[in-house]
Amino acid sequence: MALAGEFDIIARIFAPLATDASALGLKDDAAVLTVTDDHQLVVTCDTLVSGVHFLKDDPPRSIGYKALAVNLSDLTAKGAHGYVYTLSLALPREMDMAWLEAFAAGLAEVQDRTGISLVGGDTTATSGPPTITVTALGLVQHEAAITRLGAKPGDRLYTNGTIGDAYLGLKLLQDPSRAQAWALSESDVAYLTDRYRRPPIDTDAALLIRNFAKAAIDISDGLAADAEKLCQVSHVGAEIEVARIPLSPAVQKALQAAPDLLRDLVGAGDDYAALVAVSEGSAVLFESEAESHGVPFVQLGTITGADGGVRLLTQDGRVLALDRKGFTHF
């Protein structure tokens, strides 16, 4: 069955996701939101194109999950929690309602975990690949939002996620024979591909970032590239110790089999963890608060002066040369 009419799609598929009264049940062209003096709004926008940001054959539920999760990652890195979002879908005419229902179930899963809800959007036909844009609004207490600006030499650099899982997951989906070359078990492969399709969501990190971070960014274009972006805006440099980069057991296995992968893991990849600069003076309290909230922040480096840029140091003190610093789309 091809798609039903746009109104039917909204009523059947998306209206159940519009749980906030501001959405007017998606029966209007716009949502009306109340924001108070106490809070600021954080606005972020990400577009996912089939074949670029997800694979054509990815399960639609994971596509919905990912479309919303990558925006939550941006909000979390600002110290904000999710409030509402708009959803734009440009879909080929042959997509069916079952696809849309599964897609919406992925959105619903993120909504349930984060409290964000749908307030509007647009659904159109396209002759091109499915294209999904989410614009998400988050709330943060007044003056508490964290940006890329504010890191100072001497600050410690932390992340709360393992690096490279999604990158290897993508490579395995593109060529399953790599599993053997990398000595990975079936469950390793399942873990890594799931991390590509379903980025981690760690909303508890938002509170810690808000309370402790001097600057933060989410790692969506690779650890090296996003560290570089944070450093550029803050006018600082950074040293990252390769041995301290958190790696999942599956990635550790793959690296043992193919050590050269390291360069790619840190140079590209959709990790969707936060990279956070914390002053030395608050580091002890930050670490103990992180532990008590169950957020696995790990120190992987230090902010330095701007001269050095971002340098990844191996255990024997060499600088890891990168072919490309992160993923760019053109």
Next chain:
Amino acid sequence: MALAGEFDIIARIFAPLATDASALGLKDDAAVLTVTDDHQLVVTCDTLVSGVHFLKDDPPRSIGYKALAVNLSDLTAKGAHGYVYTLSLALPREMDMAWLEAFAAGLAEVQDRTGISLVGGDTTATSGPPTITVTALGLVQHEAAITRLGAKPGDRLYTNGTIGDAYLGLKLLQDPSRAQAWALSESDVAYLTDRYRRPPIDTDAALLIRNFAKAAIDISDGLAADAEKLCQVSHVGAEIEVARIPLSPAVQKALQAAPDLLRDLVGAGDDYAALVAVSEGSAVLFESEAESHGVPFVQLGTITGADGGVRLLTQDGRVLALDRKGFTHF
């Protein structure tokens, strides 16, 4: 020349549009907005796909203009004024910087006329047609936003735009030989095609809508379809007098040559005018305020009980039968 890198595009093309401090110069993943207790936020989202919502050969400047203007139309119908917007661009790799610069000039024109400014977005490559999503935020005084809900039998129905211009403009662009069949001059054709490419922006209407409307909607899927949507949410019906529908001189000429066009004009089309219900008691004041603000609101009908649905009455009292009520995308 193909496109430069994403960062270059942002710095050269879009950063100049990010005039509000909240945008952080587009150097971050998110914008941080301050909204006060006095105002509510209105959120709307529209996606334009090349070949569906604009023509492949439309000038890029008019595409940028249209992408933002159609969102302003939604905000105006809510009684809100434009605040900030995000822009998502999925573009083929062969698009060049000249195209993007002209596109941005169209955005800038709408920004200058309305005060809205860019705060973020995403730029990605696609193998499909250029796809543009704008999510716009507007501000309206607390509790002053107007929705589709609230029209009552006896209310008067007004619009501030001429109907059918964009529809005929599109038909002329698709088949220029129609100009002769419709007895249109070159300047008529230029007027109508311009109305298709550059929807009207009438931000002064927002104040009048906020102060006088009981319900409102923007006409983006055809007069009949949008009247129907407003009536469904308000649980009312409407009678629209065909003879009172405002028509431009060019459309009047075409209708003389081809009277059957009427059905299509009111049944489909991107008019981007507001359709507004005003109580009988405030109609006189509304009309005089509209006149003094130079907003051409014209009464074209009356809200009735729900039983009749939306009926378009011809001068001899017949009900105009419509083949299709408005444009749906699937």
